[in-house]
Amino acid sequence: MKSKKIQNGAPGPLGGRRKEFIREMKRNKGLYLMCVPALVVLVMFCYIPFAGTWMAFTDFNVVDGIFGSKFVGLDNFKYFFSKSSMGWRVTYNTLFINFFGIILGLIVPISIAVFFNEVRSKIFKKLTQSFMFFPYFLSWVVVGAIIYGFFSTDVGVINNMLRSMGLETVKWYAEPKYWKGIIIIASMWKWSGYSSIIYMAAMANFDGSLYEAAEVDGASKLQRILYLTVPMLKPTAVVLTLMSIGRIFYGDFGMIYGIVGNNPVLIDAVTVIDTYVYQTMRTLGFSYATAIGLFQSVMGLILVTVANRMAKKYNDGEGLF
């Protein structure tokens, strides 16, 4: 197909192509016009900002502007990974929270989908699914309020429970060490209902005759789950996991800020790259913050490309995007 096109434009490849371009634009004018508003939004908010990444290589000041400020090469990046900065710390936090998020995000939704399938009562199914899906509809600020209800030192549910069991209470909001865990569990709580629906969608397409055959052969329910359902869910799980791995360098700003907010005691323990960029933008300047953001984007691009390639290999040529 492609080589044929070039032959057609043989007399002057460029001129031919331009003619073809104009002809195509004329023929489908309406359709291309329909793409324009979306493309304008993308150019405004995604493509034009790329010019601003130049700030990462300068010592930006407002007077000289983006391209007039002094060029400093990779100094901003060097500082990010020097001992005096939080660079390694925030990278570690991001990867840690996302890694355990991915693990829980596999185990819990798959368990929900598998066991949900074993439930026969329609009313029970309807009710529980409504409950489990609901957290997805809440913003992280609301989740933050709920977490406060659980972990508040004086009135929180958890401390109440500890008290009634005669155990010592914990000043949760003064102990940074718990918060990575709390955030990972909160994320699991918010997303499990949502993710389990994806697995249920996959299960709806399973071949029922396989299960009948297994039943005739005397396989128990547990065996059917372990040797039929779970292996058949694997492709979905692999694709979803690769997608998460592609985004492992991206923290969830809303989640961290909604739950921990500006709490100075806790924020260092859970700061991820995204929130760190926001903090440094106000303290250490735009150039440095831009450099961190660029580092994150480049790492993200590399990982997404790798994940996409792996997905293609696994999925017979169909990638994530």
Place this chain on the structure above:
Amino acid sequence: MRKSKLFSDHLVTWFAYLFIGLFGLLCLYPLVLTLSVSLSSEHEIVMHGYSALPQKFTLNTYIYIFANSGMRILKSYGVTIFVTAAGTIGAMIITSMIAFALSIQSLKYRNIIAFLCNFTIVFSAGLIPWYVVCVNYYGLKNSILALILPSVFSVWNMFLMRTYFSSISPSLYEAAKIDGASYLLIYWRIAIPLSKTAVLTVGLMYALQYWNDWWNALIFINNKDLFPLQYYLYTILSNVNAISSGRVPSGAAAGIALPSETVKMAVTVITIGPIIFLYPFVQKYFVQGIMTGAVKE
């Protein structure tokens, strides 16, 4: 042998009920807790802590909030409703148009356009350049447009819609074209009416996104009159005293000291109220959206 197998099957079933039931409760419990605390008396909460049943049922907290910050909350509601409505309509028009165009097989450059969309998912300039451009060139600081424009087009939702549009038979379009209809007319008269579910699903996803958004406000908005509901809640949670800085309290609520615990939960309830109310009606569309998104074309 046969009997023990039956027994193990029963065990699996019982465990399934237990597991699903417990997880369902785990998701429901925090909401019940929030609601009941907001309806409790502050004194009891301070004495006994949060509990799933209201303690000394009272509406005092809500009365206090509306007496002190009623206008503030109404304004925030107004901002959120406006942003949600305008944003969702704008987003739907923009998204459905490009999704329709990219679903037409004969569109020659559709892969290039799709790539331009996809690329923004995998690579971005980062927060700071985006912020600088928005503030310095588009003048979005303290503008209500800052709450709408940055999220008016989601590539994910676009591909979701395209999947729906692609399932419409092209022969329908061909017939209309022979009758002299333009693509715009085909889009409006054929594609959209045939994809009502998709329009509803994606529209609701946008609406939820706008309703729950507070990060754009955190970045762009200092003006209290433009605080959306979620961001208002965020400020209340980080500084509960903000609630009493409204106008001078009057009437019944004047004598009440700031009920700082119950206020937090009451504002939370006020924020999620419409979602709770609409949830039973919209849930199935979201489920549908997720399922379509999961089954890739």
